[in-house]
Structures are given as C-alpha cells and as structure tokens.
Amino acid sequence: MLTVEKLHSAYGRIEVLHGIDLQVKSGEIVTVVGANGAGKTTLLKCLSGTQPVTSGQIDFRGEVITAVPAFKRLERGLAQSPEGRQIFTNLSVEENLRLGAFLFSDDRVDADMQDAFTMFPILKEKRNLMAGGLSGGQQQMLAIARALMGRPHCLLLDEPSMGLAPLLVAQIFEVVESLKARDVTVLLVEQNAFGALKIADRGYVMETGQVTMSGPASELIADPRIREAYLGI
C-alpha cells in the first residue's frame, strides 16, 4: 500500500529525517513510536505532502506520489488526521464532516456521515455546534471522523491520544483498531508506545530522524530495550 524509501526532509538547512525506510501493507495497522522530536510528525507531514521532501521516494498504491501536492493526495486515497487535530473551529461539527467529503457529492456522503455519528454518538449530539467549542477528546474524534469522510484507503494518524484523559485514550485506540474491519489501512504515529503497539500489527521505532528498530508489534512490546526506553517498565 505505502512504501517509503530513503526519505530525507529538512526544516531550512537542518535535516530532521535522515533516510527513512518504511512499508505499510494493505489492511495493516502499523505504528511509528518514538520520543518527542524523533521526527515522527515530520514523517507523516511528508507523507501527506504538507512538508517538503529533500530526497527519497514515496510510493502509494503503485504510484510515486513524492511530488503530488497535498490537496491531491486524498483523491488517491491517502488521508491524514493531523497533529493537534486541526479541525475547522469556526464551522459546525456537521460542516466539518461535510468538508471531509469535499471531493464527493453523491448519496454516500450522507450515509458516511450517519456512519460517523454511529461511531461517535457525541458528534451527533453536537452536530450543530461550532467545532471550536468541543472538548479535546471530541475534537480528536471529529478529526478522525472527518478524515474517514474522505473515504481513504490509508489513514495517517498523528498522535491521536495526545492530551487526552486515559479513558478517552482507550476509546480512541479502540476506534483505530476497528478501522481494520472497514478496510482502512492505518499508519499510527504515537508517543504512547504501549497503547499503539498493543493494537498494531507491526511497529517502527524512530530516534533522531532514523528508524532504529522495526518488527512485529508483539515482538517490540516484549523487547527489553523498548520496555525500558518507551514503556517505562
């Protein structure tokens, strides 16, 4: 589904990604874990096209998309729920969802919206409220629901658990896990390594712009180095 080869990216003259290789197969949940500042968010931004790539290649569903502008990547089935949620604060919940399906104007839009309301009943309750007034957890739900409205084949999720209460974190991870049943492939970036590895099939560990370890999530979660460095055990 998604193959990243020797990806380099920089902010100005400071390189933050030093050749990332990564692969996500169709139907998988793959997670990228690592400390703050490891370059996880930058990696996702490169994938969604909102951060320039200095060299390397991104393949998505058999096509090179490295140079495709951000707004055209959703058309190809690659959606991102960005860091910090980035919902449209001055539009209603329902308008946010409708804009998630900006590319579509068929009957399925309504069905998808009902689907989103079933997934997150609280959004249905608050559908006419300004999205900026939602709580952090609700905003996160909206961000995920909005991304799903774009009918992605692959969803890039950036730190969905950030700043949320433990109960909400569990709920968000449950939703991410349930995407598998909807044929949505997931690339999940998380600082909450334990929660992410528990629901993922495979994982990558990033440190200072490089992948230092990778493998099945069950093996990573059992690895003593990871347990010490990221799981606090």
Add this chain to the structure above:
Amino acid sequence: MDALMQFLLSGMTVGAVYALVALGFTIIYNASDVVNFAQGEFVMLGGMTTVFAHAAGLPLPLAAVIAIALTALVGVALNKLAIEPARGAPVVSLIIITIGASIFIRGAAQLVFDKQLHRFPSFSGDEPIRLLGAAILPQSLWVVGGAFAVFFGLWAFFTKTLTGKAVLATANNRLAAQLVGINTGWVMTLSFSLSAAIGALAGVLVTPITLVAYDVGVGLALKGFAAAMLGGMGNPKGALVGGILLGLLEAMTAGYLSSQYKDAVAFIVILAVLFAMPQGLFGAKHTERV
C-alpha cells in the same frame, strides 16, 4: 419630515455603495484573514473602465461587463503577484502589501486613463421618482438593488454551497483544508476575482450618481472598512447592515449638523467600534479551545 425622508433615501444610496465595498472585504477576509485595502481601487477600476469602454463606442451594458471582467482579472493578478509570493508572512504584512497595491493601481490608472472626473448615463434616466415627499434617482434604486442582490448571493454562497464552505475552511485552517482535498490556491484566486468583481459592480452602479476619477478608491476603501468593522468583519449580513447604517449616519450628520463633518462619521464609527465592541454587530465571538 420631508427633509428626514430625503436624508434617509440618500443615506440608503450611499450606504448601499459602502455595503458593496464591505461585502468585497468580506470575501477576501473570509478566505485569508487579510483586509484588502485595494478594495476601493476595484470600485474605481469598474467605473473608469466602463467610462472608457463606453466612450470607445461600446454599448453601456457590454462596457460594464467588460469592466467587471477586467477588474476581476486585476484581482487575480493582485493575488498572484503580490499576495501569493508573500505566503507565510504575517497578516499585517499582507495588509500592508494591499495598501501598496492600492497606491500602485491608483498610479497606473492615472497613467492609463486620466485625471478627470467622468460619468456615463444613468441606466434608467435621470427623472427623479417622488417618494413620500422626497425625491430619489432611479439610479439609486439600481445601487440599493445591487447591494441586496450581491448580499443574498454571497449569503447563499457561504451558507449553502460546499465551495463557499471551502472558502471559510481555507481561512480557518489552510493546512486542514488541503488535507480534505481543497485546492487552497484556487480558493484564493476565486476569492480575489469575486471580490474584485463585486467592487467593480459597485463602481458601475454608482458612477452615474457620484462620478468617478482615478482617486475615488481611497475614500471608498476607508468607508467600506468602517462599514465592515461596524457590522463585524467577515459576515455578509454585517457588511450590508454596517454599510447602510454608516450611509444613514453620514446623511444625517450632513443634513442636521454640517456636511463638513460627514467624512468624520466613518472614523468616529471605527473608533467607537474598536473601543466598545471589537467584534462588531454580527461578528463571531471567539470561543476557541486550544
């Protein structure tokens, strides 16, 4: 009583022009958070181009359409040549760029056209219509009608169409707009052309009453800005109500105090709004959670 009615009618006419300018502000502000101080120049270009196209022998309606289309192109050029290259700069810098652009457009108009005052014939003659003891020019009805038509058009655009919502989304969060598949560059082009076209339409409608010269834009931009502030920046309803209120205030001041104080009204309004209610009459109250 007759005098009051007369002031009300002339206030409505002038107010409708301010409303059209304020509506132009609204679109660009909604798309980019930028207050485009070149908005008044669009009005001037609409009027001047119509004058010269008409003088060159084109029928008036055709000349007007050409003027509106050309001004829309100037709007697109303003975005492509001045605003887009500065993307990422703070909003204040962009606003200053629009002030620079307005000075440039005024200078260019002085060279391309001339420095004279011009007018072209009214659309429906110059015979005043008697109304409750006051007189109103048929052209005034065109101006007021134009303002309301544009208002309803924009209101429907922003609340009923997905494209309108895409414009609002682009202003609110450009990054997220791109992630849902909105071509934000195209949204900016659309906003500037639409805004310029509305400005030009105002110029076409009002020239038979107020005449046009290369330098009428500055005053209109300031009045339109005051109207938009009064109504609440970014809200089409605010632009319409703010424009008409400002026009009425001006007409009352000119009628009952002195016409010398007329132009001061706009600035008193700006100050009063900034002190007492910075969000304006219909402006969104910011309740953002971070």
